[in-house]
Structures are given as structure tokens and as C-alpha cells.
Amino acid sequence: MPTILQQAMNLLVGDQPNRPATKSSRPLRQFTDNQLIKLESEIGKTLFGDIPKGHKRDFFCLDEETWIWHEVWTDKDGHKKEQTIRYEIHPNGILKVDGAKNYNLIKGQELLNLTTAIRMYRERVMRELYKRDHRTGALLTGEPGLVSHHG
Numbered sequence: 001m002p003t004i005l006q007q008a009m010n011l012l013v014g015d016q017p018n019r020p021a022t023k024s025s026r027p028l029r030q031f032t033d034n035q036l037i038k039l040e041s042e043i044g045k046t047l048f049g050d051i052p053k054g055h056k057r058d059f060f061c062l063d064e065e066t067w068i069w070h071e072v073w074t075d076k077d078g079h080k081k082e083q084t085i086r087y088e089i090h091p092n093g094i095l096k097v098d099g100a101k102n103y104n105l106i107k108g109q110e111l112l113n114l115t116t117a118i119r120m121y122r123e124r125v126m127r128e129l130y131k132r133d134h135r136t137g138a139l140l141t142g143e144p145g146l147v148s149h150h151g
Contacts, residue, residue, distance in 0.1 A: 037062070043124050047117050059117070065089040067118065087114060 031039075037060050044059035051057050055073040062068050067087040075081050086097040093105040094114065106114060126134035131141055 039129055040121075040125050043128060044117075044121050047120050047124075059121070061118075061121065067114075 041058045041060040044061075045051065045057040047059060048057070052073070055071060057072075058068065058070040060068055065088055067089075069085040069087070070083070072080065072082045083098075087106070088095040088097060093107075094111065096102075096104050096106045096110075098104075123134040126132045126137075127140065132139055
């Protein structure tokens with residue numbers, strides 16, 4: 001039985017991790033990787049519930065081994081606050097990088113929450129944005145879908 005880390009890796013990279021998406025392979029439009037990430041984040045940011053008023057949130061897959069959580073808000077004194085957390089997938093676990101000095105392997109509920117978010121992200125992004133089955137990559141309709149920035 002695959003470990004939770006192996007399951008997370010499968011969710012991250014899918015069935016064909018080494019197949020790069022190219023501009024010429026993308027039907028309908030010529031999206032850049034940054035544009036695709038922005039489109040994917042529109043779905044990803046909704047996975048954690050309502051976004052408080054005055055907050056901006058992003059959650060997206062940067063590449064096969066990196067997930068980004070970014071939030072910007074204004075505190076009660078009117079000061080802009082910002083937090084970026086990077087989750088790096090490693091053979092021995094998922095490393096949470098929070099700020100310049102905080103590096104920790106996540107475990108327990110935080111690991112379960114992240115892997116659940118990754119599964120939901122992959123399912124929704126594949127279905128809603130790329131019009132593909134999240135397990136097989138097959139098109140869901142007869143119309144061409146986009147090609148993911150991570151292959």
C-alpha cells in the first residue's frame with residue numbers, strides 16, 4: 001500500500017511527470033506557465049474555505065515538487081501583512097518552508113490537510129480547467145482541453 005507521501009507524489013506529478021507542456025501542444029490558446037499557474041490558483045485558493053474580506057490568497061502547484069500558499073492582508077492598524085509558505089516534496093517527507101529560517105517536515109493533521117488539498121486541487125483543476133479526468137488525463141468532452149504547466 002502506498003504511503004501518504006507516495007500518494008501525494010502521485011497527485012503532484014500524475015501519470016506522465018516527464019512530459020513537458022509546450023506552447024505548440026496547447027490547443028485553443030497560447031498560455032504561458034505563469035498564466036496557467038494563475039488560472040490554477042483561482043481554483044486552489046478556494047479549497048480552504050472563504051477568504052476573509054481584505055485578504056488575497058493563492059494556492060498552487062509551482063512544479064512537480066513544490067506547492068505555494070501565499071496570503072496578503074491588512075491588519076487592524078492598516079499595515080500590510082504577507083505570508084508565503086512553500087511545501088517541498090522530498091523522498092523522506094514534505095518540508096514546510098515558512099520564512100527564512102523555519103524549515104520543518106510536516107506531520108499529523110497538517111500533513112493530512114495538505115494531502116487532502118492536493119487531491120482536491122488536482123481533481124478540480126484537471127476537471128474544471130483542463131477538462132480532463134484527473135486519474136487518466138483523458139479528455140472529458142469532445143472539445144480540446146488545455147495542457148497543464150506541469151505536464
